[in-house]
Amino acid sequence: MHIMEGFLPVKHAIGWSVASAPFVAYGLRSVNKRIKEKPEQRMLLGVATAFTFVLSALKMPSVTGSCSHPTGTGLGAILFGPAAMAPIGAVVLLFQALLLAHGGLTTLGANIFSMAIVGPFASYGIYKLGRSVKLPFGVCVFLAAAIGDLLTYVTTSVQLALAFPDPAGGIFASFMKFAAVFAVTQVPLAISEGLLTVVVFNALARFNPQELRDMNVITKEVQA
C-alpha cells in the first residue's frame, strides 16, 4: 500500500526524498557501471522494470481466502541485486503514481525508501545470510520474499507514525495502530508472496537453469 499524494507533511516528504536520494544515486552509478561492462544490461534493466510493474497486475490468492497482488521486491532483489532495484523501483513507483494513481509525486521519496530500498536490501541480505548458513535454497527464497515484503510495510508504518504521532500514545502507539491495520492484509500476503516466489524459482531452476546461473542466483549443486 503506497502513501498517497499530499498525505505526508512537507517536512516529512522532503526528508524521505533526501533519505532516498543517495540510494537511488548509488543504484544509478552501479547500473551505469554494469551497462559500461555489458551494454546489453541497458535493455535488461528496462524490460525488468516493465516486469516489476506488471507483477502488480497479477491477482494472487492469499491465505485468508481473499486475493491481492505480489510486490516483486524479493524476486527482483535476488535476480537483479538490491542496488539495481533502487532506480528500477523508483521508475516503477513513478509509473504506478502516473498510470494507476497509486502513490504520488510528493510521497515518491517515502515510497521509494520503503519499497525500493528497505524491501530489496532486506530481501537480499536475508537471502545471502540464509545461503551462508547453508539453509535450503527454497527456504532462503521464501524467507527473503516474505520478510522483505513485511519489512516494506513495517517501514511504511514507521513513516506514517513519525508523520502522525498518536495524541495519547505518541509515535509508538501510532506505529502499532498503522502496523495493525496493515497486518490484516500484509501478513497473509507476505506468506503468499514467499510461497509464490519459491514456485517461480523452482520453475526457473527446473526449466531455465542457465539464466539463473548467468545471474549467479544458483550454483550447480542447488539445481541438483
Added chain:
Amino acid sequence: MLIEQCAYTNRWRQVSPAAKGLFTSCGIVAAFVARSPLTTCCLAVIILAVAVVGARVSLFRFLKVALPAVLFLAVSAATLAVSVRWGGFPLRLQFHLVNKAELSHIALTCSRSLCGISALMFFSLTTPMTDIICLLRKLKFPEVMLDIMTLGYRALFVFLEVIHDTRTAQMARLGYATPRLAMRSLGILTANLTLQVWQRSNALHQAALARNNDGSLMFLEDEYHRPVLTLLTASCSGCALIALAMVPL
C-alpha cells in the same frame, strides 16, 4: 489502462506537457499552502473542473480512476481519527476518538491529499507517458533513468498482453479452480514472464545493435501547439490557484 486511454484522447493532448506539469505543480503547492479543509476541497473541485471542462476528460473516468485512492484515503482518515492507549483493569488496549482540534487537523490532511490526488489525476489523465519522458529529458534527468523509463513503458504493454493470453489459456484448463492450483499456475506464469525478461531484452539489444546503437535511446519529440502561450496561461492559472489557497475561508 484507463488513464492511458484518456491521456491520448483528451482535448489537451497537443498542449505542451511543460504547461500541464507547471499547472499540476502549482495545484500541489496550493494544496500544501491552504490552511482550511474547505479551501483545499474547493481547489480539488476547481482542478477537476479544469480537467473535465478544459481537457474534456470524462467525469465518470476521472472519478473511476480516483476512487481507489479516495477509498485508501478514507481508511487512513479513520485510522488517524482513532487514538490508542493502554488502560483500565485488567490492562487492555483502549480506543478513543481524538479531540476536536485533532479532528480538524486530520480533515486538513485528508483534504490536502484529496487536492493533491486531483492535481495528479489532472496531469496523468491529460499527458501520455511518452510526453512526460520528453519533459523529464528537457529537465536533465539522468539518461539511464530515462532509458529505463522508455524501455519499461514500451515493454509493459507487451507483458500485459502476455499475462492476459497466458491466464486465459490457464483458466481454460481449470488452472485457477482451487487456491493450490491458482498458486501453481501463477508461479508458472511468473516464471515464464521472468524468462521473457532475458529473451526480450536480448532481442531488443540485437535490434539496437543492428541500428548501430552505441548509447542512449533517442526518439523524435512531438511538436506542441503554441508552447509559450500555453506555458504562460498555465503559470497564470497556477498562480491563481496558489493565491486562492491563501484566502482564508
